[in-house]
Amino acid sequence: MLVLFGSPHPKGATAQVLEAFLQEVDRQAVRVVSFDAYRGNYHPCIACGYCQTKEACVFSDLDEFDQELRAADYLVMAAPVYHLSFPAPFKAVMDRWQRYFEARFAMGIRPPIEKPKTAVFLTAYGSRDAQGVQVMTRQLELAFTIMNTRLQHVVAWPDTDHAPNGKAPAEILSQARQAALAMTGEI
Numbered sequence: 159m160l161v162l163f164g165s166p167h168p169k170g171a172t173a174q175v176l177e178a179f180l181q182e183v184d185r186q187a188v189r190v191v192s193f194d195a196y197r198g199n200y201h202p203c204i205a206c207g208y209c210q211t212k213e214a215c216v217f218s219d220l221d222e223f224d225q226e227l228r229a230a231d232y233l234v235m236a237a238p239v240y241h242l243s244f245p246a247p248f249k250a251v252m253d254r255w256q257r258y259f260e261a262r263f264a265m266g267i268r269p270p271i272e273k274p275k276t277a278v279f280l281t282a283y284g285s286r287d288a289q290g291v292q293v294m295t296r297q298l299e300l301a302f303t304i305m306n307t308r309l310q311h312v313v314a315w316p317d318t319d320h321a322p323n324g325k326a327p328a329e330i331l332s333q334a335r336q337a338a339l340a341m342t343g344e345i
């Protein structure tokens with residue numbers, strides 16, 4: 159299981175949803191590898207075209223991510239809504255997935271990622287307007303078409319601006335746990 163975390167707050171709203179999700183993942187059966195988009199400070203895509211002729215990126219800072227992605231059965235994308243989209247460091251990682259599009263369409267490698275995966279999207283947002291979640295879900299689905307990945311669940315905590323004590327509602331935590339159990343085949 160590959161986790162990509164994209165909030166600057168290690169104990170914030172998104173982290174609470176992710177923690178509930180991971181609580182239900184059986185660590186005996188599933189190896190969990192986590193990448194933190196903020197702490198990783200990954201280079202943005204510069205559209206240099208390197209990946210149109212080589213199955214690689216001109217920058218090596220996501221090589222380990224690429225290896226773990228190819229090996230993974232499950233992807234967990236966890237990020238809050240920023241301006242109806244992903245926070246910039248998380249989006250930087252997504253833009254680096256362009257190499258998989260180029261592998262498919264410029265180099266004819268089919269599929270560019272061999273192992274099929276299921277994914278979950280965990281998010282939180284301050285308002286009651288779910289548009290950001292819809293946009294982000296579309297963005298993930300677009301990228302996943304080329305990554306042999308099916309988005310299985312979206313768990314979104316709305317209205318975090320008005321959460322008492324900053325704690326996630328039990329219903330949201332329960333949805334996150336259910337998503338983990340369903341994804342790893344425990345239910």
Ligand SMILES: Cc1cc2nc3c(=O)[nH]c(=O)nc-3n(C[C@H](O)[C@H](O)[C@H](O)COP(=O)(O)O)c2cc1C
Binds near residue numbers: 172
């Ligand atoms: C730069 C920035 C942009 C934001 N944009 C939105 C937005 O478009 N819609 C929304 O509902 N909340 C927005 N928010 C609020 C966050 O989504 C909300 O505070 C969320 O709970 C943060 O999650 P975290 O604690 O995991 O970082 C924004 C917050 C920041 C800092």
